Amino acid sequence: MFNTTELVDKLGYEKWVINESLLTVKQANGTVSDRTIQFKIDGLINHSFMIKDSMGSNKSVSILEKLSPLVFVTSYKILDMIFEWILKENCGRVPWQFAQKINLYNELKQNSNLRLPELIQDEQELLDILFLLYEQLTVYRNQIIHGSWGSIINNGDLSFSFTKSDVLYEKEISFKEILNFSEAVTLFANELTTPSQNSPFVFTTTKYLLDKIPNLHFGTLFDVHKPxxxxxxxxxxxxxxxxxxxxxxxxxxxxxxxxxxxxxxxxxxxxxxxxxxxxxxxxxxxxxxxxxxxxxxx
Incomplete structure (x- = not known):
């Protein structure tokens, strides 16, 4: 059950795109990457920080903001492949349409037939919020891929305005929300494929990021502090x-x-x-x- 090799193969390119995108933003912001605390023999305690910046990274972020629809759909694709993997391991098959995949997953869960990887068996609430993201964002992902969806405003913010099956969809998703969405799904995917020695820390961080985007999933907040x-x-x-x-x-x-x-x-x-x-x-x-x-x- 739950051979991660297949998931690693499926996620390879998408994870690379998102990881590089997030790294670009962090470098532009001069992100604090390492915090080291030294306990000396003489009793002193020293704190040191490493600040990383990259020349020209502000220009890279400007380009990335123009590509925010790509970051959005690529992040969604990572989420899609995670749930495809879970469905295949449960059913041996994966429907083609998003609506069919969503219905099959809900059916398995409602009938208590959904089997999960051991690593996340105690993280059902986290998976539930990720699945809400999967459900809520499907129509916006599809519209970007297949039709006229809206426009990019305010340095990477997405303004959706379109009609689908006689229903008007209007929604704004900020560039910051896109980055939080991207980082949350990437952290979760990385932990599934290459478990760290501190999975609870990773999952708490993922929950913290999901709490930053309630406008995207409309689910219950975890109300956790960033670890x-x-x-x-x-x-x-x-x-x-x-x-x-x-x-x-x-x-x-x-x-x-x-x-x-x-x-x-x-x-x-x-x-x-x-x-x-x-x-x-x-x-x-x-x-x-x-x-x-x-x-x-x-």
């Missing part, structure tokens, strides 16, 4: 004990008690260790850097 993620470097002394409680106390303060995660690099004169969040999340007090921790040495 924080840190890179922590810790200098170990001769005792070789890592005070994880001290790290957590500091990060809770930095995160204003909102959800956070961190990855930990421990540095001694002779050795280094790298601990992922999947291990750290269950550590409450300290790590003893004995031979049992050699599996995390780098």
């Amino acid at each position: 924080f993620h840190y890179k922590v470097e810790y200098e170990a002394n001769e005792i070789k004990i890592v005070d994880v409680q001290k790290i957590n106390d500091h990060l809770q303060h930095q995160s204003y008690n909102y959800p956070y995660s961190f990855e930990l690099i421990v540095i001694s004169p002779q050795k280094r260790w790298a601990f992922p969040w999947s291990y750290l999340k269950d550590v409450t007090k300290e790590i003893n850097l004995d031979s049992q921790m050699d599996q995390y040495s780098i």
